[in-house]
Amino acid sequence: MIRKQVALVADLSGTVVFAIEGAMAAVHAGLDLLGVLVLSFMVALGGGIVRDLLIGATPPSAIRDWRYPVLAFVTGLVAFVFHAQIESVPPFLLTTLDAAGLALFAVAGAEKALEFQIHPFIAMLMGAITGCGGGVVRDMLLSRVPMVLVANIYASAALLGAAVLVVGRRWGCPPVVAATLGGLVCFALRVAAVRFGWQLPKIV
Template sequence: MPTLSIRNVKLNVEAIVLVADLVGTVVFAVEGALSAMRGGLDLLGVMVISFVAALGGGVIRDLLIGDTPPNAIRDWRYPALTFATGVVAFIFHSAAQQFPIGLVTVLDAAGLALFAVAGVEKALLFRIRPFVAMLMGTVTGVGGGAIRDVLLARVPVVLHSDIYATAAFAGAFTVVAARRAGLPPGLAALAGGMACFVLRVLAVSYGWHLPKASLG
């Protein structure tokens, strides 16, 4: 029964993407909630930061490519999920703080990879030029964290430490390059996601940083 088995595979890919998307959203929301609580915000502030940390990157992308209302707002389940995550993280904040850092890093890298790949694909679908589409993928991955930091009145972490946006860009770049090389879209997406994920995890493991200039 080949049809059925192909269908099953397709369903499984969709299921994997959906699970990865939900995991990424929840992980980003929890990280946002913890930042917000550390910044002394109240319950509402925690919920707002959970929302923007998880979905802000996609909102910026959609505003820029002209797809309004943005996805995160068209589908009410995404904001609802992030608010609920914020509330849960607020209530169980002691537990949320004690997640093993390694696990958080891996889940965060998975979320980043998925967001970057989904972002570049959506931009390409909207006929954005490849180079700019890579930027849109990067923004999808890191934009939420940047808004989170701006709302907490601090310089976005992504601008001054770690290989993070670089990993997102590498993933988005890989998607475009793999498609150009003739790979089918599904494989190109997989390659891009792996590139982002592996680079990010390696960077954290080995403490890689981008250079800084020392100005007087």
């Protein structure tokens, strides 16, 4: 019971963080209010929608449960109005919140895929898609190459966190422990990668 509520709060917090990021990207790209709301929605919920379509959980939760889109839209509207204040938030705080959102979504996404009897290896991919999918959709809508494909450790952190959860479950860890460990690994790797400028190999 309490576990369910923790999961819900985590999910809603991730939604708020990602919706703010979507709104700010839209403001910077010169979109109008509607564009801001659409990007809030897509960044916050796009990854989960793609995951749900792929694992056959239709309609996706974001369509089945009106609280998710409403939360994304309200957050987007608030970010639109207070965008100047949000600009002045120190970058390391944004990075940290984003890493937390990524960790929450990666773990929740992998867990949901396992519930739907998806093979553990694919469940790990679904965790990464849940965490990164919204950002990919954002970049595709803004007509630029998805950042996650080009630079630094982002999807890799999501993959690793989801992998920790999947392997932990396989080894008989209690679900809460596996999820917490997976989330911490994803969060720590992402924050460290930003802090120390780690990059994946690339052919120049």
